[in-house]
Amino acid sequence: LTERFDRVLRKITGRGLLSEAQVDETLREIRVALLEADVNLDVVKSFTEQLRTRLKGAEVKEGLTPPQTVLKEVFDEVVHLLGDQKANLQLSSKPPTVIMLMGLQGSGKTTTAAKLAYHFRQSGRRVLLVASDLARLAAVEQLKVLGEQINVPVVGPEEGVSNPRDMFPKVRKKWIEGMHEVVILDTAGRLSIDQNLMKELSDLRELYKPKEALLVLDAMTGQESVHVAKAFDETIGIDGVIFTKLDGDARGGAILSIRSVMGKPIKFVGVGEKIDKLEPFHPDRMASRIIGMGDIQTLLEKAQSAVSAEKARQIVTKASANQISLEDFLEQIRSMKKMGSADELLSMIPGASSLKSQVDFEKVESEMKRTEAIILSMTRMERLHPEKLDGSRRRRIAKGSGTTVQTVNQVLKQFEQVRKMMKTALKPNGMRALKSLLP
Ligand code: GDP
Numbered sequence: 240l241t242e243r244f245d246r247v248l249r250k251i252t253g254r255g256l257l258s259e260a261q262v263d264e265t266l267r268e269i270r271v272a273l274l275e276a277d278v279n280l281d282v283v284k285s286f287t288e289q290l291r292t293r294l295k296g297a298e299v300k301e302g303l304t305p306p307q308t309v310l311k312e313v314f315d316e317v318v319h320l321l322g323d324q325k326a327n328l329q330l331s332s333k334p335p336t337v338i339m340l341m342g343l344q345g346s347g348k349t350t351t352a353a354k355l356a357y358h359f360r361q362s363g364r365r366v367l368l369v370a371s372d373l374a375r376l377a378a379v380e381q382l383k384v385l386g387e388q389i390n391v392p393v394v395g396p397e398e399g400v401s402n403p404r405d406m407f408p409k410v411r412k413k414w415i416e417g418m419h420e421v422v423i424l425d426t427a428g429r430l431s432i433d434q435n436l437m438k439e440l441s442d443l444r445e446l447y448k449p450k451e452a453l454l455v456l457d458a459m460t461g462q463e464s465v466h467v468a469k470a471f472d473e474t475i476g477i478d479g480v481i482f483t484k485l486d487g488d489a490r491g492g493a494i495l496s497i498r499s500v501m502g503k504p505i506k507f508v509g510v511g512e513k514i515d516k517l518e519p520f521h522p523d524r525m526a527s528r529i530i531g532m533g534d535i536q537t538l539l540e541k542a543q544s545a546v547s548a549e550k551a552r553q554i555v556t557k558a559s560a561n562q563i564s565l566e567d568f569l570e571q572i573r574s575m576k577k578m579g580s581a582d583e584l585l586s587m588i589p590g591a592s593s594l595k596s597q598v599d600f601e602k603v604e605s606e607m608k609r610t611e612a613i614i615l616s617m618t619r620m621e622r623l624h625p626e627k628l629d630g631s632r633r634r635r636i637a638k639g640s641g642t643t644v645q646t647v648n649q650v651l652k653q654f655e656q657v658r659k660m661m662k663t664a665l666k667p668n669g670m671r672a673l674k675s676l677l678p
């Protein structure tokens with residue numbers, strides 16, 4: 240799918256914003272790409288319709304070229320399809336949080352149970368694993384081995400117990416005694432959905448009342464897993480899904496379909512056989528993986544910096560009307576701090592590097608900090624109307640910021656100068672006028 244997307248989007252490169260015919264062509268190609276990736280037909284239809292609306296209404300985004308804008312629209316729509324926000328696991332307010340994993344045989348339940356246990360143990364929680372797959376003896380053994388590896392206790396059945404329901408009293412006793420905060424239940428699977436299994440899982444769900452009943456799906460299975468998910472949700476009820484084997488050559492169809500067909504979030508993804516190969520699911524990261532543009536990050540950063548450019552423009556407008564306030568001043572100081580040290584900042588201004596030797600950077604930075612402290616000690620009204628700062632207000636601010644009245648006066652004077660300079664600089668021939676002001 241990634242390759243397909245890549246090809247479709249590469250084609251757009253070099254064109255302007257899309258004409259109606261081009262929108263149609265692009266959508267048709269994306270549609271084929273999605274269908275080939277085994278995305279659910281209804282999902283493909285609604286996705287392309289949404290995208291059509293987006294592309295038609297699209298304006299070239301600040302800081303992006305037209306093809307980048309198209310790419311960004313596709314990206315946003317894929318993120319939306321994947322659920323927009325990262326969905327966290329719910330924890331019970333009263334421990335333990337019980338997490339029940341379900342799924343077909345071989346989907347990766349046992350492996351994922353151990354991975355999740357490891358995930359919680361890493362964050363310092365007391366975890367208990369429960370081997371409730373009694374259909375095969377080897378399954379209990381498998382979980383025990385994994386538990387040992389990660390140093391997490393595993394409860395298995397007593398001799399002769401064949402129904403996992405019968406284990407519940409023992410498990411409960413164990414989690415109370417061990418003060419476990421998270422209990423993870425591995426369950427039995429089948430090659431396909433069958434009534435006995437569904438009954439067994441419903442009973443377990445009833446008994447354990449898990450905070451999270453999660454369906455484990457093999458990403459390689461394709462659209463079939465959407466049917467599986469529907470069946471599990473209808474008979475047992477699920478709170479979310481975990482896709483495994485994303486490290487394989489999964490076509491991505493199921494991942495793209497599940498959220499919009501089921502309305503249930505993807506919570507984690509398995510990306511390898513090893514115990515630490517489980518990741519929280521981030522719709523935006525998955526979208527960039529699917530679209531396969533390594534530089535989508537760069538793209539987003541560009542769009543971000545365009546926002547700052549817009550801010551700068553607002554400042555300029557305000558400055559020419561002499562409406563700059565200390566609020567703006569504070570914001571400028573903060574965004575400068577975010578951009579880097581004074582030294583680095585100067586390196587970014589063409590022609591300014593020769594100034595470097597003349598500037599005492601430590602002094603500049605400590606002055607910036609001091610100025611920030613002073614402005615922070617003002618009320619909003621004072622920041623907007625510095626002319627109202629009388630003696631007693633100035634004394635209060637000096638105290639609040641741990642400076643002196645002289646320093647407060649100095650900062651206000653500086654600010655007044657900056658305000659004047661900006662106003663002058665923005666007049667026609669402003670730069671020349673500004674230079675004549677400088678010593
Ligand atoms: P279960 O029958 O649902 O309990 O499935 P298992 O946990 O036993 O996993 C079945 C197979 O899938 C095992 O060989 C696992 O190592 C493998 N597996 C599980 N998750 C992943 C994954 O994220 N990536 C890869 N490559 N293999 C996985």
Ligand code: MG
Binds near residue numbers: 348350372
């Ligand atoms: Mg298993």
